[in-house]
Amino acid sequence: MEAEEKHAQRFVRKHALAVPIDIDAAAQKVARIEYIEFPADSDADGITLGPKTATPRIFVNKRKPRSRQIFTVAHEIGHIVIPWHTGNEITTLDEADTPLTSYFACEREANRFASELLMPLNWVKQLLGNADGKIESVLREIVETCEVSPIAAMLRVSAALPTGYVWAIANADGYIIKSGRTHGTLVRQASADGTILIANAYSFAVSTEIFSYSRTKYGWWSFVGNIPPNGSDARTWREVLNGILDDLNYQGAERKRVSSVVSSISGYILGQRQGGTVADRYAQVLSRFEQRDELGRVTKHKDFRTYVYKRVGEFDAQP
Numbered sequence: 104m105e106a107e108e109k110h111a112q113r114f115v116r117k118h119a120l121a122v123p124i125d126i127d128a129a130a131q132k133v134a135r136i137e138y139i140e141f142p143a144d145s146d147a148d149g150i151t152l153g154p155k156t157a158t159p160r161i162f163v164n165k166r167k168p169r170s171r172q173i174f175t176v177a178h179e180i181g182h183i184v185i186p187w188h189t190g191n192e193i194t195t196l197d198e199a200d201t202p203l204t205s206y207f208a209c210e211r212e213a214n215r216f217a218s219e220l221l222m223p224l225n226w227v228k229q230l231l232g233n234a235d236g237k238i239e240s241v242l243r244e245i246v247e248t249c250e251v252s253p254i255a256a257m258l259r260v261s262a263a264l265p266t267g268y269v270w271a272i273a274n275a276d277g278y279i280i281k282s283g284r285t286h287g288t289l290v291r292q293a294s295a296d297g298t299i300l301i302a303n304a305y306s307f308a309v310s311t312e313i314f315s316y317s318r319t320k321y322g323w324w325s326f327v328g329n330i331p332p333n334g335s336d337a338r339t340w341r342e343v344l345n346g347i348l349d350d351l352n353y354q355g356a357e358r359k360r361v362s363s364v365v366s367s368i369s370g371y372i373l374g375q376r377q378g379g380t381v382a383d384r385y386a387q388v389l390s391r392f393e394q395r396d397e398l399g400r401v402t403k404h405k406d407f408r409t410y411v412y413k414r415v416g417e418f419d420a421q422p
């Protein structure tokens with residue numbers, strides 16, 4: 104948990120707030136707040152003046168949708184409450200992703216403050232526990248309770264889930280516009296350039312959830328506890344791979360080539376990074392093979408996942 108998130112928790116305790124947060128009442132604890140129409144050519148969401156004076160002032164752009172205004176007010180409270188945010192701030196939420204300068208660092212901190220204030224992580228974890236893994240119902244509940252955008256809620260769910268999840272958001276036409284993965288997850292995330300969101304994007308996922316919500320499509324894939332169907336196979340990875348090549352009748356130079364490609368892709372991916380659980384690394388290697396169509400016969404063989412699983416286990420066992 105980051106320092107600014109702890110400041111959000113302290114703010115909640117100090118003023119005895121609870122979900123759903125009445126954001127205007129919360130803002131009035133520390134500032135004077137006004138909703139005004141910003142000039143039509145301004146894309147700004149909000150402005151905070153004198154965050155460290157006796158009377159800070161928050162201006163919110165009336166032209167923006169309510170969910171965005173709520174997030175903006177929470178963000179501006181962050182600028183007032185976070186001790187090291189000292190200057191006047193003009194906030195444009197869209198640019199807050201850009202990791203360039205200390206200005207943007209402050210913007211990201213204020214966003215994290217706002218997320219924790221509006222959607223406390225422990226509360227989201229509780230929702231997930233009650234929903235028995237059904238992410239759609241949790242997402243709807245966050246959006247409806249906290250009046251935030253579905254994307255803000257999605258990022259919060261992502262922060263609350265353990266290692267081993269990948270997600271994607273697609274527009275009404277099905278094209279992925281944003282994707283991500285939970286903390287520590289090694290499985291590649293979907294690319295956002297012209298890729299269509301499809302349910303079987305990860306054929307080895309333990310569970311898949313696809314749903315639509317306010318003209319946007321969401322996909323979640325879980326790899327938690329992912330193990331191959333025949334993980335107790337006693338052979339070494341090399342024996343399993345040779346068995347696959349035998350079954351598929353690979354001979355001579357072609358056999359050598361395929362064997363070496365499969366083996367070096369696995370070794371390369373595993374060598375890139377240490378740590379993680381066997382299940383995560385197993386899923387990570389499988390995700391890389393899914394893009395290698397020319398190896399389709401090998402990767403679709405019933406023992407291929409056993410090969411990868413053993414490969415991960417033996418790689419990690421090396422001194």
Ligand SMILES: [Zn+2]
Binds near residue numbers: 178194
């Ligand atoms: Zn700001």
